[in-house]
Amino acid sequence: MKRFVLLDTTAIPENGGALCLFEYGEDFVIKIQGGDGGQLMNTRMHGSEDALAQIPCSKVAGRANARVLIGGLGMGFTLAAALKHLGRSAEVVVAELVPGVVEWNRGPLGEKSGRPLLDPRTAIRLEDVAKVLQAEPQGFDAIMLDVDNGPEGLTQKANSWLYSSAGLAACARALRPKGILAVWSASADQKFSERLRKSGFKAEQVQVFAHGNRGTRHTIWIAEKLKA
Numbered sequence: 001m002k003r004f005v006l007l008d009t010t011a012i013p014e015n016g017g018a019l020c021l022f023e024y025g026e027d028f029v030i031k032i033q034g035g036d037g038g039q040l041m042n043t044r045m046h047g048s049e050d051a052l053a054q055i056p057c058s059k060v061a062g063r064a065n066a067r068v069l070i071g072g073l074g075m076g077f078t079l080a081a082a083l084k085h086l087g088r089s090a091e092v093v094v095a096e097l098v099p100g101v102v103e104w105n106r107g108p109l110g111e112k113s114g115r116p117l118l119d120p121r122t123a124i125r126l127e128d129v130a131k132v133l134q135a136e137p138q139g140f141d142a143i144m145l146d147v148d149n150g151p152e153g154l155t156q157k158a159n160s161w162l163y164s165s166a167g168l169a170a171c172a173r174a175l176r177p178k179g180i181l182a183v184w185s186a187s188a189d190q191k192f193s194e195r196l197r198k199s200g201f202k203a204e205q206v207q208v209f210a211h212g213n214r215g216t217r218h219t220i221w222i223a224e225k226l227k228a
Contacts, residue, residue: 009033010100021104028075028109030101043112045211046077048184048218052144053081055206055222056180060141066090068142069174071129071162076105076113078146083119092122093140095129102126130162133174142180143171150185150219151192163192168199172225181223188219196223 002025009020018033019040029042041049053070060066066086070078073096082092096102102124104110105117116122125132129147151163161167163183171181181201185192188205196203201223210216 004029008100008104010098010104012098014097019098019100021109028112030075041074043075043109045216046075047211048208048220049074049077049146050081051206051208052146052182052184052220053078054085055220056142056144056182057082057085059180061086061090063141064089066141067139068092068144069129069132069140070094071132071143071145072096072147073101073105073124074146076110076116078144079122080113080116082144083116083121086121088121090121092119093125093132094122095125095127095132097126097128099126130167130170133167133170137173138176140174140179141176142182143175144182144184145171146184150183150187151189151195163195165195165199168196168201172200172227175225177225179225181221181225183221183223185219185221193221196221200225200227202226 005023007021007023009018011018020031020033022029022031027043030040032040057068068082070082070092073079073094079092079094110117145162147162148159175181193203193205203221203223206220206222207217208220210218
């Protein structure tokens with residue numbers, strides 16, 4: 001019988017909380033310490049994390065020296081999918097606030113995603129993705145955000161800025177002309193779609209399966225920057 005085996009616990013900077021990495025049979029699971037027992041992510045269900053990178057990166061892959069930003073390393077699947085769909089001259093910047101998550105991906109957890117941290121196109125930034133966005137105007141062809149449960153499912157209040165009008169405006173400034181913003185969410189949210197439109201994006205909500213071709217679905221907004 002499978003059971004959860006705690007492998008490690010790591011602090012969340014500026015938050016006071018912690019993340020826990022568990023082994024569960026052949027899979028790994030990340031949970032919030034002291035939470036309701038729910039899983040933040042696991043290595044068995046990552047179809048929507050793959051799609052978060054596959055859709056926007058396929059749109060910008062033909063650009064010379066394409067450069068993209070991923071907010072949140074997670075279990076490495078979004079990074080792996082981005083690398084798969086981009087060319088050799090591309091760069092994938094990953095902003096991860098929790099150093100321990102990076103170390104987990106360098107350890108046994110990394111085998112599940114194919115060890116994308118070893119790819120020379122990968123650049124890790126140990127800081128809040130919001131700071132990276134604000135520091136690099138027109139620095140990216142695509143931005144992929146998966147830092148929480150979505151606009152209406154925040155687990156950390158500090159993440160709310162990214163989904164606000166000010167945060168979306170910062171994303172628009174950080175994107176190059178015709179850049180693509182992709183945002184992951186556990187559920188749909190029509191108000192967020194309208195907020196994207198008002199922030200200068202042409203957006204659509206895409207429903208993708210979390211695993212396989214049935215069961216739980218997640219939402220990804222694919223938003224194209226309209227103004228230069």
